[in-house]
Amino acid sequence: MIQQIKQFLKMESAGGILLLIFATFAMIFANSPLRELYFDFLEMPVSIQIGLFSIHKPLLMWVNDGFMAVFFILVGLEVKREMLVGALSSYQKAIFPAIGAVGGMVVPALIYALFNLSYPEHQSGWAIPMATDIAFAVGVLALLGKRVPFGLKIFLLALAIIDDLGAIVVIAIFFSHELSTTALVSAAIAIAILIAMNRLKVTALCAYLVVGIILWASVLKSGVHATLAGVIIGFCIPLKGKKGEQPLMDLEHILAPWCSFVILPLFAFSNAGVSLSGMGLHSLTSTLTLGVALGLIVGKTLGVFSFSYLAVKLGIAKLSDDVNLKQIFAIAVLCGIGFTMSMFLAGLAFGGEEADGKFMSLARLGILIGSSVSAILGYVLLKRFTKPVKRAKSIA
Numbered sequence: 001m002i003q004q005i006k007q008f009l010k011m012e013s014a015g016g017i018l019l020l021i022f023a024t025f026a027m028i029f030a031n032s033p034l035r036e037l038y039f040d041f042l043e044m045p046v047s048i049q050i051g052l053f054s055i056h057k058p059l060l061m062w063v064n065d066g067f068m069a070v071f072f073i074l075v076g077l078e079v080k081r082e083m084l085v086g087a088l089s090s091y092q093k094a095i096f097p098a099i100g101a102v103g104g105m106v107v108p109a110l111i112y113a114l115f116n117l118s119y120p121e122h123q124s125g126w127a128i129p130m131a132t133d134i135a136f137a138v139g140v141l142a143l144l145g146k147r148v149p150f151g152l153k154i155f156l157l158a159l160a161i162i163d164d165l166g167a168i169v170v171i172a173i174f175f176s177h178e179l180s181t182t183a184l185v186s187a188a189i190a191i192a193i194l195i196a197m198n199r200l201k202v203t204a205l206c207a208y209l210v211v212g213i214i215l216w217a218s219v220l221k222s223g224v225h226a227t228l229a230g231v232i233i234g235f236c237i238p239l240k241g242k243k244g245e246q247p248l249m250d251l252e253h254i255l256a257p258w259c260s261f262v263i264l265p266l267f268a269f270s271n272a273g274v275s276l277s278g279m280g281l282h283s284l285t286s287t288l289t290l291g292v293a294l295g296l297i298v299g300k301t302l303g304v305f306s307f308s309y310l311a312v313k314l315g316i317a318k319l320s321d322d323v324n325l326k327q328i329f330a331i332a333v334l335c336g337i338g339f340t341m342s343m344f345l346a347g348l349a350f351g352g353e354e355a356d357g358k359f360m361s362l363a364r365l366g367i368l369i370g371s372s373v374s375a376i377l378g379y380v381l382l383k384r385f386t387k388p389v390k391r392a393k394s395i396a
Helices: 002-010 014-030 035-043 059-085 093-115 120-125 134-143 150-174 181-199 204-221 229-235 247-271 287-313 325-334 339-350 357-386
Strands: 046-052 053-056
Touching: 014 035, 014 134, 014 247, 014 339, 035 059, 046 059, 046 134, 046 247, 053 059, 053 204, 059 150, 059 204, 059 229, 059 247, 059 325, 093 150, 093 287, 093 325, 120 339, 120 357, 134 150, 134 247, 134 339, 150 204, 150 229, 150 325, 150 339, 181 204, 181 229, 204 229, 204 247, 247 339, 287 325, 287 339, 325 357, 339 357
Parallel strands: none
Antiparallel strands: 046 053
């Protein structure tokens, strides 16, 4: 049994499968006799106090603002690594997925906005269909094994990373609230210390942990979304130390399994529980639900593929030798798996203290529909447009 669990955890698709399992559990709990226990558990108050400083939030907010900040540290580390030595390290490498990512952010937002032009109360959700869930998308790719060309995997990973970067910018600009000058000053001092440590090639991860916690608490209190602290911390970890150490890679290896197998499944369990009580055809035809679902299914596909196609035809970018436009189309469909990041953005748009819980439920319903259709359709298209690897014949 233990050996089987180890083998499962080694699978590329393990993270995506766990996300699906925990999201399913959340839906079951939210629509069963245990629904009150489920929602009461998420609303359970959790407090931390040190002297006059205190943080008092429900458990759900600790998951979304605290644990997800750790996930965003990993995002920051991955983006920095790819920019320095990976798929985004040169103009030639970065331009193709970058153009696709821009299309995949702009078109879904426009589709959502068009559906909700007459509903100003829905318009704050325009960013929800912009996101791509890396874990789910890579999980679907992994189900097809070696038949997926390496160049196609790199394209998806680079596009999803740039997509995350775009989401970070959106969060910073559009989802910050009333700002606290004192907290912002504390955050600025913490950032200055982190930058100085980076310049001095400090490789002790515990030092970054201590300053990082101060930064996270300051950003949380400042009115800027707390997960941005995670990205800043990730960018401040040096790629290499004075003696050849690799703190960035070390921290990435530490955080990756925790994010894949604990933090993201916990986030899915906490946020995917959509109560279907009182929902009917009117919920499925709501402009909010349709805007999110079609933003993911149609907007992502149209945006990523059309921008990528034009980049190739205009000579701005070039396809890898092992990749064709049909496969790029399948990847564009797969990018409609918004799930984790879309749920996160939905929480920012409709999850405030004065928010209407109905809007949040409709947004989640749209995310579940859009992500599910994109995953299934993307898998079918990828299977059709890629060839199985021929096995060498054994000699008798």
